[in-house]
Amino acid sequence: MVKHDYQSCAVCHVDPSGAGQLTPYGRAQSDVLLRWHLKKPTEAEASPTSRFLWFIDLPEVVNLSGNFRAGALIPVGGQVRPLFMAADLYGTVKVDRFVFHATSGVGLRNVGPAAILPVCGGDTPCGAQWVAREFWAGATFADEAVMVRAGRMFIPFGLRNNEHFMYVRDVTNTDTNLDQQVGISASYNGERLRGEVMGLLGNYQLGPDAYRERGYAGFAEYTVASKFYLGVSSLIAGARADQVFQLPVTRHAHGVTARWSPTEPLALLAEVDFLAWQQPTRLDRLGFAALLQGDYEVMQGLHLVAALEGKHEGQGERGPSVGGWLSAAWYVLPHVEVRLDGILRRTSRPAPDPATVAFTLLAQLHFFL
Amino acid sequence: MTSLKALLTTAALVLAGTALAGWTKTGESVASFKGSGPAGFKIEGKTRSLDVTDDGKSLSVAVGLKDLETGIDLRDRHMRDNYLKVGEKGNESAVLTVPVDAITWPEDGKATKGAAKGTFALHGKTKEVSFSYSISNAGGTYAISGEAPINFNEFGIEVPSYMGITVKPNITVFATFSVKKS
Numbered sequence: 001m002v003k004h005d006y007q008s009c010a011v012c013h014v015d016p017s018g019a020g021q022l023t024p025y026g027r028a029q030s031d032v033l034l035r036w037h038l039k040k041p042t043e044a045e046a047s048p049t050s051r052f053l054w055f056i057d058l059p060e061v062v063n064l065s066g067n068f069r070a071g072a073l074i075p076v077g078g079q080v081r082p083l084f085m086a087a088d089l090y091g092t093v094k095v096d097r098f099v100f101h102a103t104s105g106v107g108l109r110n111v112g113p114a115a116i117l118p119v120c121g122g123d124t125p126c127g128a129q130w131v132a133r134e135f136w137a138g139a140t141f142a143d144e145a146v147m148v149r150a151g152r153m154f155i156p157f158g159l160r161n162n163e164h165f166m167y168v169r170d171v172t173n174t175d176t177n178l179d180q181q182v183g184i185s186a187s188y189n190g191e192r193l194r195g196e197v198m199g200l201l202g203n204y205q206l207g208p209d210a211y212r213e214r215g216y217a218g219f220a221e222y223t224v225a226s227k228f229y230l231g232v233s234s235l236i237a238g239a240r241a242d243q244v245f246q247l248p249v250t251r252h253a254h255g256v257t258a259r260w261s262p263t264e265p266l267a268l269l270a271e272v273d274f275l276a277w278q279q280p281t282r283l284d285r286l287g288f289a290a291l292l293q294g295d296y297e298v299m300q301g302l303h304l305v306a307a308l309e310g311k312h313e314g315q316g317e318r319g320p321s322v323g324g325w326l327s328a329a330w331y332v333l334p335h336v337e338v339r340l341d342g343i344l345r346r347t348s349r350p351a352p353d354p355a356t357v358a359f360t361l362l363a364q365l366h367f368f369l
Numbered sequence: 370m371t372s373l374k375a376l377l378t379t380a381a382l383v384l385a386g387t388a389l390a391g392w393t394k395t396g397e398s399v400a401s402f403k404g405s406g407p408a409g410f411k412i413e414g415k416t417r418s419l420d421v422t423d424d425g426k427s428l429s430v431a432v433g434l435k436d437l438e439t440g441i442d443l444r445d446r447h448m449r450d451n452y453l454k455v456g457e458k459g460n461e462s463a464v465l466t467v468p469v470d471a472i473t474w475p476e477d478g479k480a481t482k483g484a485a486k487g488t489f490a491l492h493g494k495t496k497e498v499s500f501s502y503s504i505s506n507a508g509g510t511y512a513i514s515g516e517a518p519i520n521f522n523e524f525g526i527e528v529p530s531y532m533g534i535t536v537k538p539n540i541t542v543f544a545t546f547s548v549k550k551s
Contacts, residue, residue, distance in 0.1 A: 189409030190409050
């Protein structure tokens with residue numbers, strides 16, 4: 001949406017800082033601006049199929065939608081691994097200035113931080129689990145420019161990019177897939193400035209309490225010029241124990257972001273984060289994560305995306321890990337995205353282990369109802 | 370007697386020439402507007418369709434609304450057809466008319482800034498508006514930029530609303546162009 005000079009995420013997303021469920025306006029914009037059309041539409045409105053489940057009109061106070069993503073991970077020379085990435089329903093009720101939002105779904109494998117039941121891990125294998133990524137209540141003020149929320153939310157830090165396991169999201173624990181936390185937040189969406197700050201109270205779907213992080217996260221982004229936005233992010237969070245060494249840990253992430261559309265079909269995203277981890281009896285670790293991504297819209301609804309990324313986690317790796325992505329995303333039908341990512345990564349490991357190089361194809365089919 | 374007649378004739382021609390001295394637009398021009406809505410929503414429209422006319426006392430800056438674009442085709446159609454009703458007679462353009470002597474015109478090589486009042490005609494209604502301007506004079510070509518806050522409720526334009534997003538009626542209109550006195 002940078003290409004269309006939408007700095008504010010709050011008009012199109014229920015979360016005022018973006019990602020997740022769309023508002024009715026966002027749903028219409030998705031159909032008008034993002035979907036592939038064989039011919040340029042001439043009708044005066046968004047397609048009727050842009051509604052919930054393609055054709056259902058909902059009362060104004062209720063917003064329902066869903067997110068289903070599945071695919072396959074195809075490592076070169078390895079075994080194809082089917083992926084069941086997300087199967088969530090979203091619900092939002094908005095009454096006057098008050099907003100209530102919750103998601104509920106099913107997850108398979110690697111959904112631990114967002115899973116509620118059944119408890120698994122250790123000797124109990126993880127099968128299907130009930131997943132609740134977000135549940136929060138909020139109130140808006142100042143003509144919806146300000147929103148105050150409490151509950152389980154996305155962590156306000158960095159770019160809200162879709163590729164949740166890119167280094168910048170992974171090592172800062174700020175992806176929108178599994179890294180939500182419980183907290184209290186205040187967000188602002190003005191004409192030139194937007195931002196959010198959140199007091200982190202921990203992930204209560206993770207136990208025992210010693211593992212839960214407390215601290216803060218926040219970002220602010222300013223419109224420097226039309227379609228050019230610069231931002232800063234900061235996060236400091238500490239837990240009484242990390243899951244590897246069982247030692248208290250405080251982690252820092254502080255970074256800058258940029259979003260820029262220099263010409264209409266092209267959008268550039270960049271993020272650089274400084275990282276630090278402090279633990280008693282261990283040397284502080286310093287690291288970084290960086291991303292540069294370009295999204296070229298070949299025609300409306302068909303995106304070619306290239307990205308370069310790097311990271312160092314300060315664990316004695318010999319040089320940084322680096323990666324390159326080449327992706328195609330096609331919003332082929334109302335509510336349907338087909339996506340293919342080619343990911344080449346050189347992963348550095350602590351000495352004496354050698355770095356590894358792997359190329360993986362990730363094919364996805366995504367329904368957003 | 371003959372020479373007096375010639376002198377009077379010459380003087381009359383000079384005076385008439387001064388009274389009819391026209392302002393003509395020169396070079397590129399752009400007119401735009403900025404509006405806003407809830408939760409940081411903003412909208413900007415732009416067109417290069419701008420013309421300048423004068424009647425010897427006032428300058429009129431007319432902005433064609435047919436080609437006004439906001440970057441989203443559907444929104445443009447809504448704006449032109451549902452709200453500005455550009456297809457109806459008298460709604461084709463927005464016109465700011467300003468008395469020439471209400472403006473402080475800078476000398477060659479200099480620039481001025483100021484504020485003045487004029488009349489703004491839009492959507493079949495005409496209202497007095499205040500505006501600010503800046504002008505620079507380079508060899509008799511005046512580069513002008515101006516802006517004026519307007520409330521489109523005052524011009525009988527329905528408040529645009531789409532899928533729960535309602536645009537605030539207070540917008541700012543801008544114009545940048547150059548004129549030359551012929």
